[in-house]
Amino acid sequence: METVLFSLSLVAYTAGIVLAIVGNVRRSRPARSASTAFYALACALQLGGIVAYSVHRHTFLLSNRFEYLLTLGWLVLALHLVVQARFRIQLLGLVLPPLAFVMTVIALRMPSHAAPQTLLQQKDFLLFHTALATLGMAAFFVAAAMSLIYVLQDVALKRKWTMKWLDRLPSLEKTDRAGLEALLWGFPLFTLGILSGAGLAATEHHRFWIGGAKGIFPVIAWVIFAVVLGARLARGFRGRKAAYLTMAGFLFGMLTIVGINL
Amino acid sequence: MLVLFGVNHKSAPLELREKMAFAEPTLGDDLRRMTELPDVDEAMILSTCNRVEILVRADDSRKGLDRVKEFLERERGVSADELQRYTYHYVDRDAARHLFRVASGLDSMVLGEPQILGQVKQAFAAARDAGTVGSILDHLLRNGISAAKRVRTETGISRHAVSIAFAAVELARKIFGDLRGRSALLLGAGKMGALVATHLRNNGVGALTVASRTFNRSAQLAERIGGSACNWDESFTRLTKVDIVVSGTAAPGYVLEKRHVHDAARARRGRPLFLIDIAVPRDVEPAVNDLDNVYLYDVDDLQGVVDDNLEERQRAADEAMQIVEQEVQAFDRWLESLKIAPTIVALREALLSVAQQELERHRRRLGPLSPEQDDQLRQLVRGLIQKILHRPIVHLKGAADRGDAPEVAALYRKIFGIAAGVSESAVDEPPSGGPTRVLEGGKD
Numbered sequence: 152m153e154t155v156l157f158s159l160s161l162v163a164y165t166a167g168i169v170l171a172i173v174g175n176v177r178r179s180r181p182a183r184s185a186s187t188a189f190y191a192l193a194c195a196l197q198l199g200g201i202v203a204y205s206v207h208r209h210t211f212l213l214s215n216r217f218e219y220l221l222t223l224g225w226l227v228l229a230l231h232l233v234v235q236a237r238f239r240i241q242l243l244g245l246v247l248p249p250l251a252f253v254m255t256v257i258a259l260r261m262p263s264h265a266a267p268q269t270l271l272q273q274k275d276f277l278l279f280h281t282a283l284a285t286l287g288m289a290a291f292f293v294a295a296a297m298s299l300i301y302v303l304q305d306v307a308l309k310r311k312w313t314m315k316w317l318d319r320l321p322s323l324e325k326t327d328r329a330g331l332e333a334l335l336w337g338f339p340l341f342t343l344g345i346l347s348g349a350g351l352a353a354t355e356h357h358r359f360w361i362g363g364a365k366g367i368f369p370v371i372a373w374v375i376f377a378v379v380l381g382a383r384l385a386r387g388f389r390g391r392k393a394a395y396l397t398m399a400g401f402l403f404g405m406l407t408i409v410g411i412n413l
Numbered sequence: 414m415l416v417l418f419g420v421n422h423k424s425a426p427l428e429l430r431e432k433m434a435f436a437e438p439t440l441g442d443d444l445r446r447m448t449e450l451p452d453v454d455e456a457m458i459l460s461t462c463n464r465v466e467i468l469v470r471a472d473d474s475r476k477g478l479d480r481v482k483e484f485l486e487r488e489r490g491v492s493a494d495e496l497q498r499y500t501y502h503y504v505d506r507d508a509a510r511h512l513f514r515v516a517s518g519l520d521s522m523v524l525g526e527p528q529i530l531g532q533v534k535q536a537f538a539a540a541r542d543a544g545t546v547g548s549i550l551d552h553l554l555r556n557g558i559s560a561a562k563r564v565r566t567e568t569g570i571s572r573h574a575v576s577i578a579f580a581a582v583e584l585a586r587k588i589f590g591d592l593r594g595r596s597a598l599l600l601g602a603g604k605m606g607a608l609v610a611t612h613l614r615n616n617g618v619g620a621l622t623v624a625s626r627t628f629n630r631s632a633q634l635a636e637r638i639g640g641s642a643c644n645w646d647e648s649f650t651r652l653t654k655v656d657i658v659v660s661g662t663a664a665p666g667y668v669l670e671k672r673h674v675h676d677a678a679r680a681r682r683g684r685p686l687f688l689i690d691i692a693v694p695r696d697v698e699p700a701v702n703d704l705d706n707v708y709l710y711d712v713d714d715l716q717g718v719v720d721d722n723l724e725e726r727q728r729a730a731d732e733a734m735q736i737v738e739q740e741v742q743a744f745d746r747w748l749e750s751l752k753i754a755p756t757i758v759a760l761r762e763a764l765l766s767v768a769q770q771e772l773e774r775h776r777r778r779l780g781p782l783s784p785e786q787d788d789q790l791r792q793l794v795r796g797l798i799q800k801i802l803h804r805p806i807v808h809l810k811g812a813a814d815r816g817d818a819p820e821v822a823a824l825y826r827k828i829f830g831i832a833a834g835v836s837e838s839a840v841d842e843p844p845s846g847g848p849t850r851v852l853e854g855g856k857d
Contacts, residue, residue, distance in 0.1 A: 178569065308584070322587055323587070
């Protein structure tokens with residue numbers, strides 16, 4: 152069942168991406184609307200697949216790369232729909248959903264073997280930890296995409312580039328606002344994810360710090376995001392440097408995946 | 414026959430365009446007088462600051478053209494020599510093509526400018542109100558308006574700014590998005606600065622402050638463009654507050670140096686600042702553009718944007734001409750279809766008449782029929798005629814598309830023994846509902 156749903160979601164993703172390209176290149180409003188509809192369909196189908204998978208396996212702990220990437224992909228797509236509804240940044244349809252698509256495809260090519268044995272009483276806590284961290288990363292995904300668009304627009308304005316495709320980029324102000332909002336949502340979730348991860352490590356390994364990719368990269372990412380967000384809120388730090396730092400934080404966050412299920 | 418006669422900014426000097434211009438309040442009377450002329454059946458006048466064009470439908474294009482020229486000589490005092498030297502005219506398909514190009518902004522002084530479409534619509538409305546537009550001009554003008562709309566939406570010809578002032582507004586939107594509630598500072602009280610500031614104001618910029626070395630000049634300009642004036646020395650402190658600075662002073666050196674803007678940028682805590690330097694020599698030190706969140710555009714940069722946009726419009730214009738050509742062909746097909754519509758009507762009437770006669774002749778042999786049976790019989794005959802006529806009608810319609818409608822219509826008239834001349838009279842007076850209905854329906 153879940154295989155069919157995931158496959159159908161990939162078809163809907165593909166249709167959405169193709170229509171987003173057509174809509175942005177030809178400035179066709181109907182194509183862009185149809186693209187959003189297909190993305191919404193892909194989102195619903197992928198969620199259905201995740202639910203079917205959980206029911207079939209009687210568990211969903213986000214404890215292996217398959218589950219993590221699948222959920223992160225779905226969350227990125229869902230957040231894209233939220234951001235689209237709120238900020239109407241059409242170009243985002245060419246950034247976030249394709250990335251979510253790639254994550255889903257990679258996940259579906261991975262073996263969905265069972266998570267390592269976990270004590271029954273720790274299962275709920277593990278789900279709590281991974282869900283928060285994944286939600287936080289999905290928000291950072293949006294923030295990083297916004298930062299990328301910001302840098303492009305900033306460089307284009309500074310260097311006086313006049314290529315016509317640049318006209319499709321949203322304004323600096325809008326991109327900055329959307330990026331900050333994503334950071335404000337992502338940071339508390341990611342922080343709680345890290346704290347719950349430390350608690351989980353303490354109960355499993357009797358220490359808060361487990362080291363390795365799973366331990367180091369999220370902390371580096373957290374520090375970067377803390378600096379960016381603190382400077383943004385306290386000192387109005389923004390612009391290209393803030394965008395670069397946000398992207399760096401996101402990359403370190405993504406490196407955490409390397410440590411999952413190792 | 415369609416005849417378009419006129420002058421525009423390329424063909425005639427302003428003096429002649431002024432002489433030929435038609436004022437809006439008397440346009441209706443002028444149009445009516447024109448259609449009262451012999452040989453002129455329908456008329457429309459497009460009179461703008463850049464062109465005066467008269468579109469008429471006449472049985473004979475030569476005579477129609479002469480009547481229009483006589484009208485202009487008599488009513489506008491234009492000499493025969495001027496009409497000879499500065500005017501142009503187009504007939505039929507070429508007239509349609511020219512009108513469609515004009516409505517699409519492809520013949521405008523600023524390529525692709527959108528105002529002309531509104532002016533064409535107004536001219537059409539005025540002619541309709543005056544009762545000087547018949548079925549042909551009505552169809553032509555509707556096609557022209559639809560062609561212009563297609564050109565605008567499908568090519569985006571008028572999407573990009575082609576003046577320095579509009580380019581500045583376009584760039585400001587790339588930084589701030591919506592300009593509503595933004596504030597601007599104008600340094601200097603020159604014409605170009607005032608123009609850019611006015612465009613910013615018209616596009617939503619709220620507070621606008623004018624500063625020049627002479628306070629009185631600033632105050633006068635501020636009053637004219639709906640802003641406020643401040644002292645020159647005070648203007649530098651405003652750099653920390655405003656979003657956009659337009660600088661157009663006559664100062665020989667830099668008015669804004671990097672250190673000034675650097676200090677202001679620090680105080681702005683990352684809020685972007687857009688500097689538009691339209692002065693020659695430049696007012697703002699170019700190194701200012703290296704500062705974070707500060708964007709500086711000088712006249713050359715803005716001109717570069719305008720040039721690129723003009724190139725873009727030229728590319729779009731090539732695409733637009735294809736659309737215009739498609740619409741001209743569609744109109745031409747419609748015009749051709751008028752020539753075959755009377756033949757189709759006559760053909761159907763001829764067969765129906767034969768069928769009616771045969772029906773009456775044979776009905777007596779059938780004995781008494783109930784009203785239902787009688788109705789069934791009539792429907793049967795009509796159905797047979799429809800089926801027999803189906804292929805000839807398709808063939809005639811095809812002839813309209815191919816452009817040999819008169820020859821094919823004549824052939825059918827000859828085969829079926831239909832009197833010649835019906836076609837011409839029907840073009841003058843299209844059947845009710847229009848010939849298109851007859852062609853499309855193909856049924857009574």
